[in-house]
Amino acid sequence: MRIAVVAPSCTLKREAAELVTALAERRGDCELVIHPQCFHSDGHFAGNDGERLGALREAMADASMDAIWFARGGYGSNRIAEAAVEDMPIAARAKTYVGYSDGGFLLAALHKAGCDVAHGPMPQDVLRDGGEAAVTRSLDWLVRRDEAATEPGLGGPAQAYNLTVLSMLLGTPIEPELSGLELLIEEVSEHHYRIDRMMFHLAGSANVRSVAGLRLGNCSDIPENDPVWGSDEEAIVTDWCARAGIEYRGRASIGHDAANRVVPFGRAAR
Amino acid sequence: MRIAVVAPSCTLKREAAELVTALAERRGDCELVIHPQCFHSDGHFAGNDGERLGALREAMADASMDAIWFARGGYGSNRIAEAAVEDMPIAARAKTYVGYSDGGFLLAALHKAGCDVAHGPMPQDVLRDGGEAAVTRSLDWLVRRDEAATEPGLGGPAQAYNLTVLSMLLGTPIEPELSGLELLIEEVSEHHYRIDRMMFHLAGSANVRSVAGLRLGNCSDIPENDPVWGSDEEAIVTDWCARAGIEYRGRASIGHDAANRVVPFGRAAR
Numbered sequence: 001m002r003i004a005v006v007a008p009s010c011t012l013k014r015e016a017a018e019l020v021t022a023l024a025e026r027r028g029d030c031e032l033v034i035h036p037q038c039f040h041s042d043g044h045f046a047g048n049d050g051e052r053l054g055a056l057r058e059a060m061a062d063a064s065m066d067a068i069w070f071a072r073g074g075y076g077s078n079r080i081a082e083a084a085v086e087d088m089p090i091a092a093r094a095k096t097y098v099g100y101s102d103g104g105f106l107l108a109a110l111h112k113a114g115c116d117v118a119h120g121p122m123p124q125d126v127l128r129d130g131g132e133a134a135v136t137r138s139l140d141w142l143v144r145r146d147e148a149a150t151e152p153g154l155g156g157p158a159q160a161y162n163l164t165v166l167s168m169l170l171g172t173p174i175e176p177e178l179s180g181l182e183l184l185i186e187e188v189s190e191h192h193y194r195i196d197r198m199m200f201h202l203a204g205s206a207n208v209r210s211v212a213g214l215r216l217g218n219c220s221d222i223p224e225n226d227p228v229w230g231s232d233e234e235a236i237v238t239d240w241c242a243r244a245g246i247e248y249r250g251r252a253s254i255g256h257d258a259a260n261r262v263v264p265f266g267r268a269a270r
Numbered sequence: 271m272r273i274a275v276v277a278p279s280c281t282l283k284r285e286a287a288e289l290v291t292a293l294a295e296r297r298g299d300c301e302l303v304i305h306p307q308c309f310h311s312d313g314h315f316a317g318n319d320g321e322r323l324g325a326l327r328e329a330m331a332d333a334s335m336d337a338i339w340f341a342r343g344g345y346g347s348n349r350i351a352e353a354a355v356e357d358m359p360i361a362a363r364a365k366t367y368v369g370y371s372d373g374g375f376l377l378a379a380l381h382k383a384g385c386d387v388a389h390g391p392m393p394q395d396v397l398r399d400g401g402e403a404a405v406t407r408s409l410d411w412l413v414r415r416d417e418a419a420t421e422p423g424l425g426g427p428a429q430a431y432n433l434t435v436l437s438m439l440l441g442t443p444i445e446p447e448l449s450g451l452e453l454l455i456e457e458v459s460e461h462h463y464r465i466d467r468m469m470f471h472l473a474g475s476a477n478v479r480s481v482a483g484l485r486l487g488n489c490s491d492i493p494e495n496d497p498v499w500g501s502d503e504e505a506i507v508t509d510w511c512a513r514a515g516i517e518y519r520g521r522a523s524i525g526h527d528a529a530n531r532v533v534p535f536g537r538a539a540r
Contacts, residue, residue: 167471
């Protein structure tokens, strides 16, 4: 299997590229083709919008590639997500796309456009403690649809997003259709009051209220609140689920950590 | 004029209450009635949701009060905004409401429910350098609709919001109707990449795209971006306005500072 790596958000670290390439070579069942754009840098981004979009569209159109793996998150894929799915070539529809965090903007746009996508670890995750196991999950799922790599508790068709990313998708042309799905969310580096505010935003959305159920992934690196918040992220999420009439289904093993598992996107049951 | 002060978000500082009460007494044209709830504290909030909602609803129902002035921002008014406008007593509709920042959730809900509201300085602003002039603007506008207190460049009916607050309102039952209005936004303590992400969110909203024009207030205390962002907040906003076909009308004198001017909410021209 040939897997193109592009960076629609921020610059990939060389060290991560080397480690994940070596890992793929050791496996022997896939070849990573790391696009040079992954190492470009333009202010915050891995190249300007045109460069990032160009590399992504080039990989999407390349019939010799079976999958596209987003190099890492950060910020910026939203700036090119709508353009990425305009007039897609046939080769783009035959591929599988994997990423998470800021990459969720592209997961939403690509899935809405009919592509096969999954929320899962990305090449730069190899640098985490236990990161080799994390990126291996994405490769196991890409190469042989290994169920052992996926979040084990999925209760039907599901989608997974970073909470901030999903909040920023609501109301836009690439807002996902969530009706009847199990919705998984995770967060990183956001204060409790911000998690609460984003849950208010989600709970106010008729689309989000139409999910079959919601599960909460890891919320890591939560900055200290001043004054102290007084509860935790699960209490916040269960509170808003109760207010909004959303079934809360417990925790999920997704997040900005090495335990992040693959969540293949499913269609809403209609 | 009798003005009730309540705190739908965070706790008001005693010192601010004393200074602003003394200022009103010196003016002699208004009386501030500071609700004891302003000094309550429950974790992040000026009392729990029930206490904050109770004080607000009590003031709204009090026919002896001509206006309600939100004590300060912070976070939390979104948690009670929908309930605040349910089955409003007649006395609530005869009042004027002033606040900004987190208070924008209530401005949106109250204005949508038919009340007279304005974006303007709040009692706790008296503690800023030049804060006495700031709170005086809100009182001048409340007491005698003094045009000198308002943002001077308003090009027709307008509404003003903190950018984060407006972003979190989109898609909720209290989302304001922005069609044909001049939209003013301001921000505080958000990174450039977050301002960019929220402008993506606004630009993706058909409601926001229907405004007559957009003006940018002050964006203060922007944390340093790593890597460096490379442009400023006005470049970000003009870029997204251009992408979304929104007329950018320049800067406005609103924000988290003593120069914050009053923006009375106008109806959309239909």
